[in-house]
Amino acid sequence: MPYSFTLPNIRKEAAALWHLAWPVLVGQLATVGMGVADVAMTGHTSAAELAAVALGTSVWSIILVTVNGTMMAINSVVAHEVGAGAFDRIPHSVRQALWKSVGVGVLAVLAANLATLLFNYLYLAPEVNARASMFVHIISIGLLPFAAYRALYGYSASINQTKPVMVIALVGLAVNILVNWLLIFGQFGLPKMGALGCAVASGTVVWLDLLAIVLWIRIAPAYRASYPFDRWEWPHWPEVWSMLKLGVPIGVTYFAEVSVFGAVSLLVARFGVVTVSAHQIALNFSALTFMVPLSFGIGMITRVGQALGEGNPQRARFASFVGLWMALGFAVLSALGIAVFRYQIAAAYTSDVAVQQMCAHLLLFAAVFQLSDAAQVAASCAIRGYKVTRGPMLIQTLAFWGVALPLGCVLGLAPQWVPFAPAEPMSATGFWIGLVLGLTVAAVLLVAYLNRLSRQRALA
Template sequence: MLHLRQEARATWTLAWPIMIGQLASTGTSFVDAVMAGHVSAGDLAAVSVGASIWVMLIVTLIGLNLAASPLIAHAVGARREADVPALVQQALYQGLCWALIGWVIALVAAPIFPLLGLPPDVAAKAHGFLIAVSWGLIPFSLFRVLYGYSASLGQTKPMMVISLIGLALNIPANWMLIYGHFGFPAMGGVGCGWATAFCMWATLLMMIGWIRYAPVYRATYPFRHWQRIDWRRQRELARLGLPIGVVYFVEVSAFGGVALLMARLGTTSVAAHQIALNIGSLTFMIPSALGTALTVRVGHALGGGNPHRAREIGNAGLVLGLIVASVSTLLIIAGRHQIAGWYTSDTAVLALAGTLLLYAGLFQLADATQIVAGGILRGYKVTRQPMLIHLTAFWLVGIPLGYVLAFGVAGLPGIGAAGYWQALVLALLCAASLLVWLFIRTSKRFIKTANPLR
């Protein structure tokens, strides 16, 4: 028990700055939703539907760019710091490639909105929002690579500070572009997209500047002696990163993609779902930070040849995740009506959002467990099996069952938006159970062979 407390404390020390930084990054979506919602329910719905594709893109990019983190952590744990600069450079090349692919997807997807049954003005605003915000994909992807590099060195506070500054910049940028100040046109929800893209470029430049001048990065400084693309290393990064990207895409599409399907249920359902999803996205960042910290700490332990400690770190991380999730559950359920009131004064949206936030609170425990377990497994460089687990849980169980519950089947009536959330809670429970089982099996195998990956 003493070891568990010590490992949990060490993980928390590394994780809490990541947590605040990620909450600040996600806070831009919160600010967008709140400020757009106070323009009109239509602007909130437009940002909701546009953000459903945007969030799928950026969360998938987060997953794809996580491949470098366990590789760097293993190198640091094995005292091979000389390998780190080349690793970061190759990850930046790949991150740029992923971002360009994401940009093309955003441009191709933008014309879909008029086909979803949305009112023409809402569809036009959603289209404009996605086009505008997609200009932030390249800086976001490169920032995430540098984010993983810094975290693998145990330097998490810089990202926290930079993300908080980015959030602070987003508020006046939104104010100018949404409502039209200082000579800018009043663009409503579309202005949120341009403001977010601007802030992402700003945070990337701040991160590059910090790495350039902070002494702690000098031994592994990645911006000198640039190498050409190393295709062997690119394949290694892709082998790890693609399954992680699929995992992240599967989960976020199960939630964000629902907003597209809910367009059939009307603006009220779309807006209420966006409120619940926005809060879910904020709370997701708390266990996500724990998962990032655990990837680094487990990777350090395995790189240093200590699989017993890697298992202890993982066990303590699971307990810590459950404690944090319990607090989130209580806060969301107890304050769901007040939370909905932050976003809108529309009576119908408030009522439905209160119901959906109840489900958003209930899934916290399962969501935290599966996120933390996934982070631990990344530290073991295990990514393919979690991908298969998520595909099964969300696309074979969650989305089909959610569609049936929401819209009905064979003459049975649907229950609307709540049906999707009920099914997605069940999918999270399935994923969490299987990922914990996979961690237990993997840790035993590493201990038995006493031959950790190097």
């Protein structure tokens, strides 16, 4: 049936999307809150410890988000199966996604540990280099369980069960903060580990999250119709390969975005502890606000996928654009909030006055890119609901590696061989200008792609 953009229809779709998205949002905020807690709590030890967390988190985040994207294929697969009423097919898909997670997780551990070799080329103080490298070595223990957790997370969200993920994430955040407090500051006679305490806490919590979601699926009645643990199943390589073909472009898409942010963190390290710390705080808070449109996007994968599974591409198009406008509406509010309260945000993270001033300056750029960031993530998630992943991969690779990072390097580093480079390096400011423009390019192209794709499917 056709869907018109009338107020009653919009309200109905917005309510359905919000029902899916708000538990995801709380869970995502709790997950990102672990990184916020790591940075904020370490920021009250020393600038050197904060810099180690900033650099280590840059590597960890790149690998983690890439794994997350690669495992997101299960969201689209299960959503389509739910829409088609093929609940008997779901357990097989979930079991194959778990086999896929083993390979993805092992590769992620290797990649994270090898990535620490990059620190040797960043002109870091020896102490910061050693602490950042050890941070990554320790926290990488969480990558294998994270891959499996995200497979089960996607399955749960796609059958409209998002509240369990929220509860698990909130408990994980509480455990992370407690272990951070114990190990960063050496409470109750425990060793004062500083940055390394964050790594121990975060790596441990991921294992606990996996255990919790497995137990929840085993006991909750909502999973009975599609229970995936009723029998053992060996890998079915054509199915695993099919999920890889769908998931790898999503992982590359995520990598294209987050690796640019991580690369910028590594490149600004040459400008000193104050600059890299301020940059990481601004980036960390931006990631926090990003969780809202991302949560809408995860809900949109389910809404769009289920509509297509039941053979209703008109409803899929309608759901796509209602979700997009909801994401943009929040982005307007977050941009205003960041611009107005940027000094208070910086002070909440660190007591270092120099870092506060630099951070407040960078948060202005974070405010500017709220709209484009929200638009690009919502549009890309809606497109994934159509089981289309290569187009967004190419667009975001172009936007981030073809626009954001090159322009940021020119402005931030001012290489003399580039004719239009500024006379003096703009440091972190130049990189953030590049990020703003890269996100804008991604947003414009992805929204246009979504409009064309959804219209074609609706008219077919």
